Amino acid sequence: MNKNINIQCPICLNSELRYLHTINVSAWAIIGQNLERQEKEFKLHECVHCKHVMCIGDYSEKTFDILYPENFKSVAIKKRPDIYDNIIEYNLSFLQDIPKLLLADFGGGEGDFINKLLTNNFFQKNIQSAIVYEKHPLTKKKNIKFIDLDFNNIKKSGSIISEFNYAFCIHTLEHLINPREFLNFLFKKNKNNFYLYLEVPSNELIDIKNSVTLIYPQHIQYFSLKNLFFLTSSIGFELIKAECEETEGVPRIKCLIRKDNRANISIKEYLNNKDDLRNYITKMVLSGLSQRKISLWGVGNELYEIIKNHEGIKKAIISEDILLIDSKLAGKYLYGTKIYSPKELVGKISKIIITPMELPTIRSIIRDAVRIGFPSEIIVDPYTLYRKEIL
Ligand SMILES: [Zn+2]
Incomplete structure (x- = not known):
């Protein structure tokens, strides 16, 4: 065992x-x-505690010049365009969900992957911007913006990262001296919610002692799915989905994570804020009422609390200035007023305020509403707006 105080396991x-x-x-x-x-000379080591494998050596600028000569290309991925198609398919439903995509590709090489996204029929109209971050990019495609980023010096050079809401980091993390610092920086630097698709070679699918093809000092980190999950969740990312698979000889860990400001709010904070939050929604409903008919989607605990909060809300429900929507309770009555199914009100209302507080419920309501035919602009998720104001 080697007790090395200078080198820490990044996991x-x-x-x-x-x-x-x-x-x-x-x-x-x-x-x-x-x-x-x-x-x-480089030495592979394994963390005694979490079994993460890493390569230790003199990773100075001079060494990187040797390891990455001008003509170095990530051969494993570049020669297998099927992998890019597979990545797009893996992310497709999430990409389609975002009306204004601000894309970032960290370690995107010559922009091949971003180029593929830009020509994809399913969501290309949603793309507002697309930036490839690469250390000293060589050949730059003309239609793509490239930014020179030193991934191993992220605290100094990271200020050039623009806002993004969907990022890719494909076979890049394993090349970094400190992947934790890089992910942590992205998490803290970008104040908004965002998705991040991570892909790295899978340590579990290669035989670390006998394989020669994927073990070389350019690969500093050797991830298992478990350790990648631990790394990202300890920073605060929420795991959406992950899996391991081999595609044309490339052992892959595919992992979609998300920074979600609401997912990270502690229960204590939540309880402190709950009254403020209800007041915020009550105010929003009342001010909306003065302009037009609105509807509240979700007849449950939160609606009950909002009604208790201000007598004007109950009155507006009785006078049908507020229409109530609930898929399960449709056809029933509250205070003598009918509860509508969503379909009945398509084209008839100009504002929907979502009342349930649980994130998955909010998401499924938004998805249902858009699928049924409500324009997304009229759907208001007050919790997201509230968090944006307080965070
Ligand atoms: Zn460890």
Whole structure:
């Protein structure tokens, strides 16, 4: 066992590492007129606690110049366009859900993947911007914006990252000295909610001791699905879905995560804010009433609390200035006023305020509403607006 105080496991932050294997690489360096062979030694280690495998060595700028000569390309992915199609399919329903996509591709190479997204019929009309972040990009496609980003120096160079709401990081994280610092930076730097699709080689699908093809010092981190999940969730990301699979010889961990401000609010904060939140919704309903007929979607606990909060709400329900929508309770009556099914009101109302507070319920209401035919602009999720104001 090697107790190395300088090097921490990026997953569990412990410093007890076990030596596994030595990797030697060499490359020509041109010194004056002469070629000189430069040799470097790297050592694979495994974290004693979480079993994460990492490569330890002199990862200085000079070493990176040796490891990434000008003509270096990520061969494993570039030669397999099927993987890009598969990634788009994996993300498709989430991409389609966002009306104004601000895309970012971290480590997007020459922009091949972004280019593929830009020509996809299913959501290309939704794309507002698309940026490829790459360290010293070489060939730049003309229709794509490239930004030079030093991933291993993210605290210094990260200020150039623009706002995004859907990001990709495909076979990049394993090349970073400190993947935790990078993900943490993205999480904190971007104040909005966003999706992040991560893909890395799967440590579980390659034989770490016998495989030669995927073990080289360019790959500093060797992830398992469990450890990738632990890393992202300990930063605060919410896991949407993840799976391992091999595509044309590439062992892949596919993982879609999300930063969701509401998912990270603690129960204590929530309880402190609950009254404020109800007052906020009550005010929103009352001010909406003065302008037009509105409807409240969801006849449940939250509606009951809002009604208790202000007598004007009950009056407006009785006078049908507020229409109530609920798929399950449709056809029943509250205070003598009919509860509508969503379909009955398509085209007849100009504002829908969602009342349930649970995130999955809110999402499914929005999805149903749009599917049935309500324009998304008239659907108001007061909880998101409220969080935006207080966070
Ligand atoms: Zn560890």
